[in-house]
Amino acid sequence: MNRDRNELHQVGVTLRVILFTIEDDQLSVVVTKRTIEPFKGSYNLPGGFIHNNESLEQAASRIVQELTGDTHLYTEQLYTFGDPDRDTNGWWITVAYFALLPQDMHTHAPFRINPSCALLPVEKLPTLAFDHATMIEYAVNRLKAKVQYTNIAQGLLPEKFRLTSLQKTYEIILNKPLDKRNFRKKMSSLGLLQALNEKEISGRHRPATLYKFKTKEQVFFD
Amino acid sequence: MNRDRNELHQVGVTLRVILFTIEDDQLSVVVTKRTIEPFKGSYNLPGGFIHNNESLEQAASRIVQELTGDTHLYTEQLYTFGDPDRDTNGWWITVAYFALLPQDMHTHAPFRINPSCALLPVEKLPTLAFDHATMIEYAVNRLKAKVQYTNIAQGLLPEKFRLTSLQKTYEIILNKPLDKRNFRKKMSSLGLLQALNEKEISGRHRPATLYKFKTKEQVFFD
């Protein structure tokens, strides 16, 4: 370690973001179409370089903001991928982050306007460039795990939501149906939610109580 | 992303390893004394550069091997640290790994012979260079979490061990006493252990049955 910077091998560092949101009752991810070789025409994950004097977290947030227009979205470091053969075009290390975009915020996000961007359901992805399919797999697994012992699900929900929407979010991430009464009992016992004095009427049926998470901080339970 | 490598900012990548072992009934970590500024004279984590054509995993294993003489020790990527001010001596990103050295293997390991290396209990660490204290904290937390839902503890134990030693390992990592009967009941219900036809006699008391883990693979439970 005790060497001068000049001895450093020329490994490049990039950053990629797996931006999740729920669209059409499916967990989906933002990808961009490559315009150059290798993998020209294929989709890959959005990303970029780390700017000077920027932390990894800041770089990830910046890219998320470029895509969504929003700062303060939930963003978490996922894993660092560094196989020398993962990119045929030189030697790259990629730090991957994943981020969560609330359901109600993806209609007018910048990535919607950009024609080279697409929002694809994770269950029906085409072949992606490089090892990006692996990255998404890692991210989905992390999300599946954390939804069960943290309040991470709020990153995908609007500020105010119905319990049914919360349950649906869990079901989509976990990819399995949940029991309504048990789900509500569990949520209530965790004490993370606050019922609001507001109802949402959305059709000819009983109006739903709206809830919000008491805190935006990450909470671990179990 | 679609740019030539030459446009890359000059960020350097290093790798650090948190090598854990249990010594004297304490979770301990290998550190090395710095011989140059900054932090000359302080301890820091062992590490190095990523060699050409080497994956991150390979680089981590290589450093672990340099320290222990052993290949095939349990090694896992921990986190990538990239604050621009984490090193006053340039702009560095550090990929941190942690590794586990079985209790019975640390007496004659190379790091024992190297006078600049020390094995220090994590509860009594001096001030360390850079953000290495944070890295160790991350690693301890990861280890605490994973010992509860994986068979990761075997990385700290010899091939054959007494149930009492296994329990002790858990107690040291979790930093709390466990009930003997409940611990053994739980272990037995997981079905990960195999009782051997061997006893270990170590004093004037009933000899203990030796056990081994059925598989070296990482197993998740719960």
Add this chain to the structure above:
DNA sequence: ACAATAAGTGTATTGACAACACTAACACGA
């Protein structure tokens, strides 16, 4: 043979998760 020491073993209680079906409140149309 007996004293010292660690190994090994069972039961009762408690709390969490799983399975399961009906009533409540509203909108709309006849």
Add this chain to the structure above:
DNA sequence: TCGTGTTAGTGTTGTCAATACACTTATTGT
């Protein structure tokens, strides 16, 4: 205004896992 369609909201029971807790067994050294 009454009936129908639709989603919201609510309890109980059984099962299984986690907890709390104390004595007997097998060996060695004197």
